[in-house]
Amino acid sequence: MTAVDAVVRPQRSSRRRAGRIGIRDGRFALLYLSPALIVFGVFTIGPALFVLYISLFDWNLLNSSLSTFTGLHNYRALGSSxxxxxxxVASVYFVGCVVAGSTVFGLGIALLLSSRGLVRRVVRLAVLTPYFTPLVATSIVWVWIFNPQYGLLDSLLRMLHLPMVGWLQSTTWAMPxxxxxxxxxxxxxxxxIFLAGLATVSTDLREAARVDGARYRHEIRDVVLPQLTQTIVFVIVITTIDSLQAFTQIYTMTQGGPLQATTTTGFLLYQESxxxxxxxxxxxxxxxxxxxIALFTLLQLRVSRSRSQ
Amino acid sequence: MPAGAGAALWRKRSRRFRSGLLALLIGILFAFPFYWVIVTSFSSTNRVYQFPPDFLPGTEAHNYSRAWAGATWVRFFLNTLFIAGATVALVLVTSLLAGFALGVTRFKGRELVLFAVLSILMIPKVVLLIPDYVVLSKLHWLDTYWAQIVPWGASVFGIFLLRQFFNALPQELVEAAELDGASQMQFLRTIAMPLARPALVTIGLYIFIASWNSFLWPFIMTSSPHVQPIEVGLSTFFGTNGTDWTGLSAAVVFTTLPVMIVFMFAQRRLVEGASATTGATKG
Known part of the structure; x- marks a missing residue:
């Protein structure tokens, strides 16, 4: 205990006696938490339980009093649908490719852009921009690029004297x-995320590997990747969770078609409901x-826990 | 060995050059669609349908006036601004209060509440569509601004970021404020809030961009153009003008420009925020 404390203490307790509430006093904590907790309770936690309840009914969306309890019937119908x-199948295709692509290309591009320089700074901005721009607007741009008659991609194929594939109107090419x-x-x-992860990789080790004459790809494989395991797991899980829920681009580009070729489970959820x-x-x-999704989240927590211990 | 060192240097330089070239190509691939939509938006209809395609922008400004006249864009813009602004205000208030409670005050069950808040991240949004539709219809909030603001009025990301901020606040600061006889609300308003400004701005930017870009939620929960935000308006416009590619491109350009400008000005902060989410879920 320092001299300052000794001076401060009596004063503080006199305040307390006067009914003053200290700043760290927790008696109003729940009051401060309540606005956030009410929003979460009514619109997130409550509904997450409510959806279980709804799934046991032949639910009437327009007038819920007309709903009838049907037990597990919806789940049986699901199994035989x-x-x-x-x-x-479409979800596994979509999620698998998006997750693999995000991880491999994300890491590759991050490695390319991790060094300094004007070119890399500008390129980084170019790579980031789409993520912050709206899905509807940018999907429309790509629908135009994929247009089977006048679109840029089919024009390029035509210039190269390759057959045009029709992209979004083709059951084979719509999903890709x-x-x-x-x-x-x-x-x-x-x-x-990968750039943030790379920033934590020890540069000493990388330099040591280089001094030892390691080739670039060995340096990446033996020094960088092992230190990035946690980031890679994080990216895989977060992109899995996000792409399982993908909706807007599917709705804008294909409406789930042609012939349900792009109807993922998340899109089916919208259509059915x-x-x-x-x-x-x-x-x-x-x-x-x-x-x-809960399974994937728990998996991620598990992996990051065991790593950090 | 100077010769060996020279070769190594040369190899390093050439590798740097090659990777720079590759980076440039990737940058062009990512930026090209933005260029292409601008080119199309300034082209005449005939020019757009010609083969081989013309890669330079035309001078046709008429597409913009045609597209602008094709929908109630001003209303969509104002709706979006209002919804985004109100959501940001609400999120900042709820996050600041909750962050203070979890980061400064001491009470029983604090860790439990924090864990519960973080576990909300596990609940996927798409799962909430049906039950929230029912909840909003019971509240008579369907097809209103309320439905687009209040459900997004609390953010796990915001609470977590501010809790971290409060946790890192020097204890002396809290003690000094206590000595001055400040109440909790005075402390929050006059000491914590100014210091938390960077975090508040990051949260605000994220929520703003997210609500500007949101589509699925307002698409399901609203049906009247007079309360709908810009992306829903654009989607409807796409549905009715699906073959007018020059007009559509113009609409894409003028609806995306505002969010682009925000992004360009705030990109560094947004990148820091995204990196922070790694920490948020890594625990």
Whole structure:
């Protein structure tokens, strides 16, 4: 205890006696927390439980008093729904490619851009920009680029005397086109995360490896990558969670088509609930998505915990 | 060995040059769609449909006036500004109060509340669409501004960032304020808030851009153009003018320009904020 404390103490206790509340006093903490907790409770935590309840009903979205309890019927319907299984396949395709692409290209671009210099600074800005610009607007630009008659990509194919593929109107090429767009839009975020991760990699070790005559790719493989494991896991999990929920670009570019080729499970959820008004069925899809995403989040927590210990 | 060193230097330089060239190509790939939409928006319809395509912008400004007249853009802009502004204000207030409670005050169950707040990140937004639609309809908030503001009025990212800020605040500062007889609200207003400005600005920017860019939520929860934000308006415009590529491109340009400008001015702060999210979820 210092002299200052000794002087301060009596004064403080006299304040307390006068009914003054110290700044660190926790008696009003819940009051301060309540605005945020009310918003979360009513619009996030409550609804997350409510969706479980809805999934047990033949729910009427327009008049919920007309809903009838059907138990696990929606889940059984889900299991035997060809649309649902088709959407799972589409989701695995979409999520798998987006996650792999984000991780590999994100890390590659971050490595390219991690050194100083004007060119790299400008390029970094170019890579980041799509991530902060709206999905609807930029999707429209890409719909135009992918236009099967006058679009830029088909013009290029024509100039090279290659067959035109029709992109968004082709059951084969629509999904790759949407994946390509998604990578273009979202890679900026992954690059930021990898750049932040690279900044923590020990430069001493990298230099030591270089002095020892290690080739660049060995330096990356043996020195940089092992130190980035946690960042890589984080990127994989966060892009999985995000791409499982992708909606806007699919809606704008393909509306889930052609022939459901781009109807992922997240898109099916929207269609079933808000286009066909199969709300209970949609809620069951939501619960399945929720479970999958929760699993991935827990996995990430697990990995980052075990790493930091 | 000077010769060996020279070769090594040369190899290093050439590698740096090659990677710089690759970086440049990647930059062009990422920036090109923005260039292309500007080119299209200034082209005449005939020019757009010609083969091979023309890569230089035309001088046709008419597309802009046609697209501008095609929808109630001013209303969409004002709606977006209002919704984004109100959401930012609400998030800043809720985050500041909650961040203060979790970062400064001492009470039983503090860690538990923090853990509960962080675990909200686990709840995916797409899962909330159906139940929140029901909640909002019970509140009679469907198709209103309320539905677009209040549900987004608290942010885990905001609370976490401010808790970190309060946690790092020197204890002497709190003690000095106590000595001066400041109440909790006085401390928050006159001492903490000015110091927290960088964090508040980052949070504000993120929430602003997110609500400017939001689509799915207002698309589901609203149906009247007089309360809808810009991206929903643009999507409707796309639905009705889907083949007018020059007009559409003009609409894309003028609806995206405001958020682009915000991004250009604030990019460094936004990058720092994104890097901070890594910490937020890494725990």
């Amino acid at each position: 060809a649309d649902f299984w088709h959407s799972i 086109a949407v994946i390509f767009y998604t990578l273009w839009h979202d890679l900026g975020f992954t690059v930021i 808000f286009v066909f008004f199969h709300t209970g069925f949609g809620a069951a899809i939501a619960v399945v998505l929720f479970a999958v």
